[in-house]
Amino acid sequence: xxxxxxxxxxxxxxxxxxxxxxxxxxxxxxxxxxxxxxxxxxxxxxxxxxxxxxxxxxxxxxxxxxxxxxxxxxxxxxxxxxxxxxxxxxxxxxxxxxxxxxxxxxxxxxxxxxxxxxxxxxxxxxxxxxxxxxxxxxxxxxxxxxxxxxxxxxxxxxxxxxxxxxxxxxxxxxxxxxxxxxxxxxxxxxxxxxxxxxxxxxxxxxxxxxxxxxxxxxxxxxxx
Numbered sequence: 001x002x003x004x005x006x007x008x009x010x011x012x013x014x015x016x017x018x019x020x021x022x023x024x025x026x027x028x029x030x031x032x033x034x035x036x037x038x039x040x041x042x043x044x045x046x047x048x049x050x051x052x053x054x055x056x057x058x059x060x061x062x063x064x065x066x067x068x069x070x071x072x073x074x075x076x077x078x079x080x081x082x083x084x085x086x087x088x089x090x091x092x093x094x095x096x097x098x099x100x101x102x103x104x105x106x107x108x109x110x111x112x113x114x115x116x117x118x119x120x121x122x123x124x125x126x127x128x129x130x131x132x133x134x135x136x137x138x139x140x141x142x143x144x145x146x147x148x149x150x151x152x153x154x155x156x157x158x159x160x161x162x163x164x165x166x167x168x169x170x171x172x173x174x175x176x177x178x179x180x181x182x183x184x185x186x187x188x189x190x191x192x193x194x195x196x197x198x199x200x201x202x203x204x205x206x207x208x209x210x211x212x213x214x215x216x217x218x219x220x221x222x223x224x
Contacts, residue, residue, distance in 0.1 A: 003200070004127045004184025007193040009074040010115060014067060015191060019117050021064055022056075022085045022217060030054035030087065043093050043167050044208075052092070055220075057084035068221065071193070072113075078223035079109070085117075086220045091206045094142065094168050094176070096132050097198035097222050112198040115219035116188040122210040123188035126165070127202040129181045138201060146176060153179045164206040188218075198222055 032051045034040075040050035058065035068083050097112045114125060132138040146153065147170065155174035159165055159182065170176045180201075186194035196202065207216060 002184035004186055004194070004196045006186060006189065007075055007113075007195055008191070009193055010071055010191060012191065014071065015115075015117075017067065018064065018085075018115065018219060019217075022087075022117060022219075025056055026054060026085060026087055026217075029056045030085070031056070040090070044090055046090075049090060052088070052090050054087040054089070055084050057082070068219070072221070072223065075195075076111070076223060080224045081221065082223075083219060083221040086218050088204070088216050088218065089214070091167055091204040091208060094138070094201050094203045096135055096138055096201055098135055099133075099199060099224060110198050110224050111195050111222075112202075113221040113223070114186065114188075114194040115221070116190055116192070116194075117217040117219065118213075119188055119190045120207070120210070120212065120216075121187075122164070122205070122207040122212070123216055124163075124205045124207075125186040125188075125194060125196075125202055126159070126163070126177075126205060127183045127186070127196045127200050128177075129183045130201050131197070131199045132201065133199070142170065142176060146170065146179075147172065155179055156181060164209045165203070166209075167206050168203050188216075 032054050034051045037050045041047065058068065069081065072078060099110050116123065150172055153174055155178045157178050159177045160175040165177050168177050183200060207213060
C-alpha cells in the first residue's frame, strides 16, 4: 500500500485564511533560498534563474503556526513541527527532507506534508519508495553509485516519458526516475493535505512547462 496520502483535514475557511495571510506577508517577510547559478543551470537549464523559492518560517506565537498545529492534531501527534509558507519559483528536484537521527528517532513518526494554496493539474509531488538517512547519502547514491553501476540499471517504468520530470534527469539512459519504484503521486487539490514519509525521495514535477505560472504557493510542513 502506498504511503502517499491525500488528507481531508483542512476546512474551506482555514484554507482561505492561509491564502490571505500568505498574500499579505510573502513580499515583506519572505526570505529567498537560492543556489549557485552554475548548479541551477545544470538542473533547470534556465539562464539567470537560481532562486528556488521564497519562505516564511512560522515561529512560536505566529497565528499561522497555531492553526497548523490545530489542523495536524486531527491526524497526527507530532513532537516537533517545522512549517512555513513557500512560494516556489523552480520545481524542486529529487531530495529528501532530512531528519536528525537522535536517540528518540522513530521512522514512522516522520512525515512531510503539503497544503496547496493554488491548484492546477500540473502541480504534483512524486514520491519514490527509496529511503535515505540524509540528503548527503541520497546525493552519493544518485550522482556517484547510480552512474558507476549504470550498466546494471533496470528500467521499470516510463515516468520520464509520461510526466514532466526533466529537472530530475541524470543525463544518462535509462533515466534515474525510471529505475526506481514509485510509491505514489500527490495531486495538488485545494482543501486537501498531501502527506508522505520525509525520508523517501521525492520531487515536484516541472510545472513550469505548462507556461501558465511563474510560481506556485503552498505550505510546507515537516514533523517528527
